[in-house]
Amino acid sequence: xxxxxxxxxxxxxxxxxxxxxxxxxxxxxxxxxxxxxxxxxxxxxxxxxxxxxxxxxxxxxxxxxxxxxxxxxxxxxxxxxxxxxxxxxxxxxxxxxxxxxxxxxxxxxxxxxxxxxxxxxxxxxxxxxxxxxxxxxxxxxxxxxxx
Amino acid sequence: xxxxxxxxxxxxxxxxxxxxxxxxxxxxxxxxxxxxxxxxxxxxxxxxxxxxxxxxxxxxxxxxxxxxxxxxxxxxxxxxxxxxxxxxxxxxxxxxxxxxxxxxxxxxxxxxxxxxxxxxxxxxxxxxxxxxxxxxxxxxxxxxxxx
Amino acid sequence: xxxxxxxxxxxxxxxxxxxxxxxxxxxxxxxxxxxxxxxxxxxxxxxxxxxxxxxxxxxxxxxxxxxxxxxxxxxxxxxxxxxxxxxxxxxxxxxxxxxxxxxxxxxxxxxxxxxxxxxxxxxxxxxxxxxxxxxxxxxxxxxxxxx
Amino acid sequence: xxxxxxxxxxxxxxxxxxxxxxxxxxxxxxxxxxxxxxxxxxxxxxxxxxxxxxxxxxxxxxxxxxxxxxxxxxxxxxxxxxxxxxxxxxxxxxxxxxxxxxxxxxxxxxxxxxxxxxxxxxxxxxxxxxxxxxxxxxxxxxxxxxx
Numbered sequence: 001x002x003x004x005x006x007x008x009x010x011x012x013x014x015x016x017x018x019x020x021x022x023x024x025x026x027x028x029x030x031x032x033x034x035x036x037x038x039x040x041x042x043x044x045x046x047x048x049x050x051x052x053x054x055x056x057x058x059x060x061x062x063x064x065x066x067x068x069x070x071x072x073x074x075x076x077x078x079x080x081x082x083x084x085x086x087x088x089x090x091x092x093x094x095x096x097x098x099x100x101x102x103x104x105x106x107x108x109x110x111x112x113x114x115x116x117x118x119x120x121x122x123x124x125x126x127x128x129x130x131x132x133x134x135x136x137x138x139x140x141x142x143x144x145x146x147x
Numbered sequence: 148x149x150x151x152x153x154x155x156x157x158x159x160x161x162x163x164x165x166x167x168x169x170x171x172x173x174x175x176x177x178x179x180x181x182x183x184x185x186x187x188x189x190x191x192x193x194x195x196x197x198x199x200x201x202x203x204x205x206x207x208x209x210x211x212x213x214x215x216x217x218x219x220x221x222x223x224x225x226x227x228x229x230x231x232x233x234x235x236x237x238x239x240x241x242x243x244x245x246x247x248x249x250x251x252x253x254x255x256x257x258x259x260x261x262x263x264x265x266x267x268x269x270x271x272x273x274x275x276x277x278x279x280x281x282x283x284x285x286x287x288x289x290x291x292x293x294x
Numbered sequence: 295x296x297x298x299x300x301x302x303x304x305x306x307x308x309x310x311x312x313x314x315x316x317x318x319x320x321x322x323x324x325x326x327x328x329x330x331x332x333x334x335x336x337x338x339x340x341x342x343x344x345x346x347x348x349x350x351x352x353x354x355x356x357x358x359x360x361x362x363x364x365x366x367x368x369x370x371x372x373x374x375x376x377x378x379x380x381x382x383x384x385x386x387x388x389x390x391x392x393x394x395x396x397x398x399x400x401x402x403x404x405x406x407x408x409x410x411x412x413x414x415x416x417x418x419x420x421x422x423x424x425x426x427x428x429x430x431x432x433x434x435x436x437x438x439x440x441x
Numbered sequence: 442x443x444x445x446x447x448x449x450x451x452x453x454x455x456x457x458x459x460x461x462x463x464x465x466x467x468x469x470x471x472x473x474x475x476x477x478x479x480x481x482x483x484x485x486x487x488x489x490x491x492x493x494x495x496x497x498x499x500x501x502x503x504x505x506x507x508x509x510x511x512x513x514x515x516x517x518x519x520x521x522x523x524x525x526x527x528x529x530x531x532x533x534x535x536x537x538x539x540x541x542x543x544x545x546x547x548x549x550x551x552x553x554x555x556x557x558x559x560x561x562x563x564x565x566x567x568x569x570x571x572x573x574x575x576x577x578x579x580x581x582x583x584x585x586x587x588x
Contacts, residue, residue: 019170019171019176020170020176020178022170022171023166023167023169023170024166024169024170024171024172024173024226024227025171026171029166029167031167079171080171
């Protein structure tokens with residue numbers, strides 16, 4: 001897809017680490033980071049497309065963007081009360097799948113966690129009714145081609 | 148409803164407290180108890196009705212049994228690794244709502260947490276399509292009238 | 295305690311309902327409301343005392359404010375993408391315990407959920423090392439006596 | 442480490458997918474899989490070492506086995522009520538870190554999710570008090586060398 005514009009859009013959102021996010025070691029229970037990243041991906045698309053997820057899924061006639069592969073690397077733990085920021089961006093759009101990267105930054109700018117996701121643009125087939133991947137519309141890739 | 152049989156059925160299930168259930172104080176983060184109790188209510192109905200929730204909701208043509216009021220009293224905390232048991236019973240059936248009680252018992256039999264729920268038997272109206280309460284079928288109350 | 299000032303301080307915080315907060319019925323899985331209320335109580339004390347929980351627990355030499363009794367009434371469900379607000383206040387201070395009320399308001403001002411909590415001001419006994427309730431300092435009750 | 446025995450121990454545990462594990466698409470909210478895998482790793486070590494985590498961390502004088510890198514691939518979704526099994530094994534022990542693999546199998550044996558973890562054997566330095574990686578004791582690697 002030589003003429004697909006490169007995604008450059010970045011979204012950053014502040015997150016407060018809550019008591020309930022943390023485990024007996026006093027640090028974030030790592031599955032909670034994946035929940036934070038899931039919300040960050042939704043917020044990233046909301047910001048790029050200018051409408052909330054519940055509307056853009058309808059607008060594009062899709063069921064959602066389910067995860068097929070995700071990974072996280074944990075560099076520095078966060079504790080409750082910490083004010084962190086999550087920076088998220090799409091790093092690649094393919095025909096019907098795409099990659100997202102998240103960087104959780106501590107208050108002093110240190111990289112705390114890196115997250116990687118591969119998701120699929122997913123719709124219900126109009127004829128068969130089966131759930132299947134669908135081509136990502138140019139309207140989407142264009143929205144992410146702008147800072 | 149003078150002829151409704153009194154519910155006497157009791158269900159008990161073992162629960163292992165996981166690391167991820169616990170907070171920085173090293174004890175169960177209390178919202179997790181509500182999730183455990185929700186699973187216990189499902190298990191209570193599964194056991195009384197002899198089929199899993201995904202089947203009995205279809206069998207009775209309901210959408211579910213949403214919560215309208217719940218309360219818990221915390222007596223003794225549990226820590227990760229603890230083996231506890233949750234004892235659950237329906238304490239009252241009314242026309243379309245019912246009450247559930249849960250007792251979380253520590254390994255030595257101490258009462259750790261009490262839970263109380265009021266839920267509604269909820270269906271979609273065949274004519275209007277609106278979600279509304281529905282009468283609890285005698286088949287259900289009878290199933291709970293047996294030990 | 296006739297001379298204890300009445301608590302009047304109210305804290306309101308916006309909450310976005312995330313996809314991961316919701317269940318297969320498409321509405322908030324109710325244990326999540328308790329986690330939101332727990333974060334709201336922390337935010338209420340942070341705002342009244344002018345410092346984050348991790349600091350005011352140290353400042354007052356306490357271990358925390360564990361829950362002994364909590365209840366919620368569910369009036370109107372919330373779905374993912376909903377922007378709600380949680381209004382929280384202390385309704386009563388006693389010697390070493392206190393009550394908190396939360397009102398989750400939908401975007402149109404409708405009352406979605408009410409939450410009630412009783413918590414205990416909890417410290418480690420300097421002599422015995424045992425965890426026990428402790429008197430709530432006047433500095434705290436005074437901070438809540440101002441709007 | 443040419444003489445370190447190859448880990449062959451496998452642990453399998455049944456898991457029931459709860460209503461509260463699932464999202465508005467009716468399938469498991471993927472961060473919940475990581476919480477299930479975390480509990481599976483604890484259960485794997487419990488089974489291999491013959492004591493619960495709260496005891497083997499004390500026995501070996503460690504703080505825990507924090508995650509540094511984890512990944513999951515999602516092949517087939519699970520819905521509430523599903524009875525699945527998680528098969529877990531250590532695939533490699535190094536000086537102070539090790540890898541774990543999880544395979545979540547559906548009732549019909551289909552591979553639903555694969556999980557990969559790298560964790561570190563972590564202790565507090567006796568002299569400096571700092572948290573640092575520690576060598577994995579032969580007692581541990583030997584326990585995993587037996588089926």
